[in-house]
Amino acid sequence: MPFYRFDEMEGQYLTPRLSTAHGPIIEGRYIYFCLNCKNPGEGSVVHYHPNELFIFPTLGKINSLVGADRRIVSPGTFIHVPPLGQHQMTATEEGPLNYLYIKDKTWTVVGLSVEEALPDRATSLAEATAEFKEAGWSAGRGEIKKDSGKASVRIDGLGNCYYPIIDALDAPPSSGNRSYSFEGERMVFGFT
DSSP states (O other): OOOOOGGGSOOEESSTTTBOOEEOEEEOSSEEEEEEEEOTTOBBOSEEOSSOEEEEEEESOEEEEETTEEEEEOTTEEEEEOTTBOEEEEEOTTSOEEEEEEEETTSOSOOEETTSOOOSSOOOHHHHHHHHHHHTOOTTOOOOOOOTTOOOOBOSSOOOOEEEOOSOTTOOOOSSOOOEEEEOSSOEEEEO
16 A cells, blocks of 8 residues: 655645635545645635545634534544535635545545536546636636536535544643544544
8 A cells, every 4th residue: 555645746626616625636446535725715615516525624724514504613623524415615714724635436526516416427527627727717716507406415414514533633642542433424534
């Protein structure tokens, strides 16, 4: 199994039409593992995708929306976005934001506006990037396709999607051993 260092990898936009998120992507057999980076006040429009997503902030604070639940999230809190769950992640104005972004590969990394219906075929990152460049859009400010009433987005019934795990990434060691495991619909996140 190879080892990766995000600081040695080239970054790219993940869903350039809908988000300013930029960073390196590791594409495995079953998951995408990314380090999303956003400037203060920047982020995504409200969107969704059929695959499950785990988010773990490592720097800065997220103005996070999952379903109908909006919160300010600091490093040490894990966020679960269920399949088709409406969500939005924006850096607060306080500073830049970095977070681990782990998504299952039942779909691509490319999301859909909450006003868009699911297409018959997922758009690849290469296709989304080519469309973005050809149209001359600014990151996160692409055309929103509107398919009134046809979107498959889930807003209600998602439950609590926020899980505090550790007070801070630089918190002092615990007096005893502890580990956390979160099992979603398609992936598991462990923190020891």
